[in-house]
Structure formats: structure tokens, C-alpha cells
Amino acid sequence: MTVSSDSLNESYRLNVNGSDREVNDAWVGESLLYVLRERLGLPGAKGACEQGECGSCTVIMDDRAVCSCLVMAASATESRILTVESLGEDGRLSDVQQAFLDAGGVQCGFCTPGFIVAVHHLLDRNPHPDDEEIKEALSGNICRCTGYGRILEAVKVVVRDRAPGGVA
Amino acid sequence: MRPRSVDHLLELLADTPEVSVLAGGTDMMVEINLHGRRPGTVVPIGALEELRHWEHHTRLGTVTIGAAVPYADMETGELAELVPALAQAARTVGSPQIRATGTIGGNLGTCSPAGDILPVLGALDGVIHVRHRDHSRDVHLSDFMTGVKRNALRPGEFVHSVTVPVINGWQGYAKVGTRNAMVISTASACLVHDADRGHVALALGAVAPTIIRATQTEAWLSTRVDLRGSFRVSRETTEEFGRRAASETSPISDHRSTADYRRHAVSVLARRLLERSAA
Numbered sequence: 001m002t003v004s005s006d007s008l009n010e011s012y013r014l015n016v017n018g019s020d021r022e023v024n025d026a027w028v029g030e031s032l033l034y035v036l037r038e039r040l041g042l043p044g045a046k047g048a049c050e051q052g053e054c055g056s057c058t059v060i061m062d063d064r065a066v067c068s069c070l071v072m073a074a075s076a077t078e079s080r081i082l083t084v085e086s087l088g089e090d091g092r093l094s095d096v097q098q099a100f101l102d103a104g105g106v107q108c109g110f111c112t113p114g115f116i117v118a119v120h121h122l123l124d125r126n127p128h129p130d131d132e133e134i135k136e137a138l139s140g141n142i143c144r145c146t147g148y149g150r151i152l153e154a155v156k157v158v159v160r161d162r163a164p165g166g167v168a
Numbered sequence: 169m170r171p172r173s174v175d176h177l178l179e180l181l182a183d184t185p186e187v188s189v190l191a192g193g194t195d196m197m198v199e200i201n202l203h204g205r206r207p208g209t210v211v212p213i214g215a216l217e218e219l220r221h222w223e224h225h226t227r228l229g230t231v232t233i234g235a236a237v238p239y240a241d242m243e244t245g246e247l248a249e250l251v252p253a254l255a256q257a258a259r260t261v262g263s264p265q266i267r268a269t270g271t272i273g274g275n276l277g278t279c280s281p282a283g284d285i286l287p288v289l290g291a292l293d294g295v296i297h298v299r300h301r302d303h304s305r306d307v308h309l310s311d312f313m314t315g316v317k318r319n320a321l322r323p324g325e326f327v328h329s330v331t332v333p334v335i336n337g338w339q340g341y342a343k344v345g346t347r348n349a350m351v352i353s354t355a356s357a358c359l360v361h362d363a364d365r366g367h368v369a370l371a372l373g374a375v376a377p378t379i380i381r382a383t384q385t386e387a388w389l390s391t392r393v394d395l396r397g398s399f400r401v402s403r404e405t406t407e408e409f410g411r412r413a414a415s416e417t418s419p420i421s422d423h424r425s426t427a428d429y430r431r432h433a434v435s436v437l438a439r440r441l442l443e444r445s446a447a
Contacts, residue, residue, distance in 0.1 A: 028210055029200040050201040052194055052266050053350055064240065064268035070197040071269065075190055075212035077170070118264075139349035140263020 012077050016040060017086040028074055033057040035073035036083060044084035044113045055141035058114040059083050065121040067140070084113040087120055096120055096158050103154035107145035115141050119155055128159060169211055174218050174299070174328070180211055182301035185323030187211050191236055191274035194266050219273070219328065222247055232297075232331045235273025239285075243267065251332055253291065253339040253358050257284045260343055263350050273327045276312065279319040282374040286313070287358040288341055290371030290379040294332040300325045313378035337363035338445040343373070344433040354425040355433035357413075359441035366396035368445065370438060375417035375430050382438070385412040389442075401446045410439030 010026040014035070021040050031050075036042040036059070045068050046056040052067040059068045060082040087094040093101070096119045106112050115138065122129060122137040129137065134155050143151060161167045169187070171177035181187065187209040190196055199205035213219055219236035224246070231250050233242075239258040242248060248255030261267050261284050275285040276296060289296075289309045296307045301324065312320050321327070339360040345351030356373035368389055370382040389409055393399055401409075419430035 029205075029207060031197055031201060051198045052262060055263065055265055058265055061268075064238075065265050066269045067194075067263075067265045069201060070192075070194045070266070072190060072193050072197060072200075072210065072212065074210070075170075075193065075214060078215040136349075137264060140265045 010074050012074055014040075014073065014076060014081060015079065016042065016081045017083060023073065026074065028072070030073050031069045032059070032061075032071040032073040032076055032081070033068035036068060036081075042083050042085055045117075046110055046113055048110065052140075053142065054111070054114070055118065056111045056114040058117045058141065060117060060121055065118050082117075084117050087116065094120065095161060096123070096154070099154040099157045099161075100151070103150045103157060105146055105151040105154040111141060111143045111145075115143065115151060119158070122155075123158060123162070127162060129155075169209060171211060171213065171216060174216060177211065177213060177216065177326070178299060178301040178324075181326060182324045184209060189213060189277065189326050191271040191277060192238060192269040193274075194262070194270040195274060195278045213273070213326070214271070224250060224334070229334050230331050231334060232329050233272055234329045235276075235327045236271050237273075238269060238271050239267035240264070242272070250334050251288075251292070251339075253288045253341045253360060254285065254332070257288045257341040257343075257356075257358065260284055260341070260351075260353075272330055276319065276327050276330070277321075279313050279317050281313075281316055281376065281378060282353040282356070283379075284341070284343065284353060284356065284373070286379045287356050287371040287373040289330060289332065290373075290381055291339070291358040291360040291369040292332040292335070293369070294330050296327055297329045297331065298325050299328040304328075309379060310381070316377045335360060335362050335364075337361035340441055340444055342437045342441055344437065352424065355419070355430045355437060357434065357437040357441055359438070359445055361395065361445045363395075363397050366390070366394065368395055368442070370413055370441070372413065372417055372434055372438075375419040375434055377418075380416065382413040382416045384416060385409060385438070388412055399446055401442060406439045406442045406446075409442050410435035410437075413438035 008025045011024045014021050048054045048056045050069050052070045057068040061079045100106050169180050188207045190210050190212040214236050219234040222233040239261045242254050242258035275283045296312050298305050341358045343353040343356035353374045358371045360369045372380050414431040414435040419427040421427045
């Protein structure tokens with residue numbers, strides 16, 4: 001398989017949300033963000049800075065949270081990719097998504113999918129983060145509306161609810 | 169072309185030397201997304217298992233790190249204990265998302281004077297293992313970095329791995345930027361105290377076209393303080409150490425800072441690192 005040239009001649013397969021998806025007639029320089037949104041019909045990851053500063057395009061790739069704008073899609077054929085669309089079950093919101101809504105951690109909403117993915121990733125690895133750990137894990141996600149206080153609160157609600165004796 | 173192995177990669181590079189080698193992509197994709205770069209043929213190396221490992225050679229007292237090892241893997245765990253300055257530098261790179269993707273090989277490929285891993289390799293006298301289908305060579309950072317974002321790689325070559333010594337003594341990395349997270353260095357410094365050899369090495373980033381070693385300052389300190397084992401220094405000595413380090417730099421003024429501020433930042437970083445190493 002070639003990854004070459006300036007023309008729309010790339011064809012490859014990506015594993016996204018558990019399914020193998022065909023990508024055809026693509027350009028080699030396309031980011032994973034572009035391919036997810038424009039070719040695979042998954043617009044959950046948002047494009048803003050296109051340089052890894054804002055985190056609104058965050059997806060999980062091989063159990064790591066990454067900026068999909070900085071991943072060359074054609075190089076990700078060996079990876080398992082999970083997007084925000086995969087997090088809720090049967091069309092319902094995940095506990096993190098619900099907590100963001102309840103705590104007022106969503107205002108304009110543009111950064112929200114990236115935060116949701118980053119928080120799921122954090123809590124999968126560390127179910128009981130302290131404030132500093134939460135802040136460091138979310139340091140690559142920028143929100144211009146909330147001031148972060150309500151986002152921090154939402155994460156703490158999930159931590160509490162997922163603990164034994166919590167509501168989850 | 170997508171290489172199946174390092175040998176296959178070396179064949180591809182020897183046959184088509186004009187290709188772009190893609191490591192994590194955190195630099196190349198910015199150039200593509202924002203600066204109009206149109207890569208011709210791209211060879212991604214991130215999926216090659218051989219390049220995603222690091223190894224501790226206990227007998228040699230060294231650690232060898234594959235080019236595709238991401239910063240996140242250097243931040244914690246055994247590698248962080250063996251080479252603490254590397255862990256500190258890795259933790260200052262971008263955001264968690266960037267650190268999950270960006271690699272040590274990519275830092276060397278881009279070769280920015282603000283590259284966070286590079287002062288660590290400079291202070292540790294790390295060796296860069298460069299491979300070609302027909303030869304291999306080991307290059308020190310001072311020979312590898314030839315200018316701003318320029319390196320000594322020749323057609324058909326690529327960075328396979330890096331070896332650094334495990335050193336008995338304090339080591340640390342510090343940088344100045346506009347904030348704590350998501351920041352490119354305005355000035356950076358790595359100090360390594362080799363307690364067995366009785367030497368302090370100081371490497372500086374973002375204050376010259378390449379990473380530089382403050383060799384005159386290092387030599388001055390050696391004449392002033394016995395650096396074998398643990399040592400103590402006076403405030404006067406740490407301040408003079410900082411001043412001398414700043415005088416060895418040749419910074420520029422640009423959108424990130426002025427030359428004067430960079431010199432001042434180096435004097436503060438060098439002083440603080442020496443204080444910590446002596447504490």
C-alpha cells in the first residue's frame with residue numbers, strides 16, 4: 001500500500017469505534033480529524049486550532065488520548081480509534097456527558113466532545129484523581145466559556161458516583 | 169510507503185531518499201494543516217515495534233530509547249527513575265495529547281532549538297544512532313544539530329534510537345515560557361551532576377541556533393567546587409554560575425521573547441538548577 005504523492009489516490013482502512021472503515025481516494029496529508037468528520041460521517045470531534053493547542057479534536061487511539069488533527073490518517077491503519085460517538089450506549093449519554101450537562105460544564109459546547117473524551121480516558125486509567133491530576137489531564141483542552149470550575153465539578157461528580165456506594 | 173520492518177524501512181529510504189519520515193506527526197501535521205506543506209511520499213515509522221521500545225543495559229550503565237517512543241512513556245515509571253531529567257523535560261512538552269503522540273525521534277528530526285528533549289541529550293552526552301541500509305553511525309547531539317531545524321541526517325538515513333548514560337547524581341530540566349502547560353520554551357536548561365566523575369554539565373536550549381553546552385561555565389565551576397559526591401555551593405557561586413552561563417548564549421529576539429530576557433532567563437534557570445543539585 002502506498003502513502004504518497006499530492007493526488008487523491010490513497011485508499012486504506014481504519015478501525016474506528018470497533019468497525020473497519022474504508023477510506024478511498026484520499027490525500028496523504030489528510031488528518032485523522034478531517035477523515036473522521038468529512039469522510040466517515042463522525043462529526044463529534046471538532047476542528048478548531050488544527051495545531052494541537054485546543055484539544056477539541058481529542059480521540060482515543062490505542063488507549064491514548066490524542067489530538068486527531070495531528071495524526072496523519074493514512075498512518076493510523078494499525079490503530080484502534082475511539083471517538084466521542086462511541087462513549088454512550090444505545091444512543092444514551094455517558095455518565096460523563098450527563099455530569100457535564102448537570103454541572104453546567106457545557107456552554108457553547110464546542111470544546112465539550114474533546115473534554116468528554118479526555119475525562120473518560122483519565123477516569124479509565126485513574127478512577128480517583130485528585131484536583132491536580134484532573135487539571136493536568138485536562139491541560140490540553142481549552143474552554144473559553146466556563147472558566148473550568150464547572151468542568152472540574154462535573155469530573156468530581158462522576159468520580160463520586162462511580163465509587164462504591166455511588167449512584168452508578 | 170508503509171514499512172513492515174526496520175530493514176524494509178531502510179530499503180525504502182535508500183531507494184527513495186526524498187521521502188518524508190513521519191514519527192508521531194505533531195510537527196509535520198502542523199506544517200501540513202497551517203503552513204501549506206505538501207509532503208510527497210510519507211513513510212510512517214510509528215507502528216514499527218522495534219522503534220517503540222526502550223532498554224536498560226545494566227552492564228553498560230546506559231539506556232537506549234527507540235525513535236518512536238512517545239514523551240508520555242518517559243514521564244513516569246522505570247525510565248523516569250533512570251533518567252529523571254528526561255522525564256521532567258518530557259512532562260513539559262505540549263499537552264497530554266501531544267505527549268501521547270510526539271516522539272524522541274521526532275524531536276530530533278525537527279531539531280528545533282526549543283525542542284525540550286534536546287538539552288537533556290546535550291547535558292547527558294547522549295548518542296544518536298543513525299541508520300542507513302548500507303551503514304550505521306553514532307552521532308553526538310552537538311554534531312547532529314547543525315542549525316535551526318537542521319540536522320546532520322544524509323539522504324537515506326533515519327534516527328533509529330538514542331543512548332544516554334545512567335548517571336549517579338542529581339539531574340534536572342527547567343524551562344521558561346508564558347504559562348505552565350502547552351508552552352514552547354522561551355529558554356530551557358538541563359543540568360546533570362555526575363557525582364562519580366565530579367562534574368556538572370549544563371546544556372541550554374532556545375538561546376542559540378542549536379542546543380549549546382556552557383562548557384566554560386562548567387569548567388569554571390570545577391575549579392571552584394569539588395564536585396565529587398554531594399557538594400555545597402554558596403549563593404555567590406550559584407549567581408556567578410548563572411551569569412557565566414548567560415554570557416555563553418547567543419539568543420535572538422523574536423515573537424516569543426527578546427534576547428535580553430532570554431539571557432536573564434538562562435541566568436535564573438542555571439542558578440536554580442545548580443542550587444537544586446547541591447541541596
